[in-house]
Amino acid sequence: MRKQYNIMTSCDNNLVPYVAVGLTAMAHNLKDADIDFFFLHSHVSRNNIEMLEALCEELENCKIHFHEILVPHAEVYSELAEYGTGWTGEAYYSLCAHLLLPDEIDRVLYLDAGDTLIVGDIAPYYHYDFQGKSLVVTGSRYKPYNGNLELFSADDLGDWKEGLPGILRGIFNSGSYMMNLDKMRKDERTLADYQYLSLKLRELFGDDNHNIYWGDQGLLSATFVGDVRYYGxxxxxxxxxxxxxFCLWYYDRMNEKPNYSPAILHFAGTAFKPWNGTYPIFTERFQKKEQLHSMNELKNGQAGYFYLWHEYAIMANTILDKIGF
Known part of the structure; x- marks a missing residue:
């Protein structure tokens, strides 16, 4: 029986080439699957959209159905991003995935555009029981309680000293997470809800503070705290x-590989992004010579994952050359 996945990302023109690399890795590692891939954007060029569509048609091993989703009210997401750290409005488009994707889509895997890579079986994560929660996530913050690590709750939003700052930094990493779209629709969440939360946080911390929450993961964490399930x-x-x-900052503290096989890589917390590495083969489509870094800048254990990204970049480049993009 063929597996079926709904997968989503969002970005601007700058990250589109790296989405092509991610799609190539997806096709290579999710063999014999049917994938509905939802690409959320507000102003990506027609040429880039056609390039992604054509690539999906050429990829082998699985069937990727490309769906372009044009996001309305882009200025509102940009305003939300104005009080977050480091990301543009496109990173926040997932907030209303339940309103933007077709009603029959009950769940979706969100992936950061560009710096995530599917390299293994995602089925256990994709089909993990929500247990009535809105999100399934990779936990990145726990609350010490009675000598154990516990989850944050909505009550911790009232703890201005430790609870709220930690939540706004992110109780999970937003590189990859599962969204329970059915529940979000039943809860009748709207873009105005996120605007209201952002406004209240600005009233608390001051409109002149443009680092109130850590990007989309900070705002998502404040919205859904107590309504998320940590995987495992x-x-x-x-x-x-x-x-x-699997965030590669793992190797900031660890010298050995993990005792599990990562299925989704996230090139987060590294000295540079994988498209800025100096590899034996330079791929002009995905790299700029003036931005290249020595692989020696990476921590022990990270380089192998970078070379894996480069292999998929070469595959994507070959296909795109063949079809005239």
């Missing part, structure tokens, strides 16, 4: 357990 919890209470959002 409570059996596993370990910040380093992240098979479906």
């Amino acid at each position: 919890f409570p059996e596993i209470r370990n910040l380093w357990y992240m098979p479906y959002n």
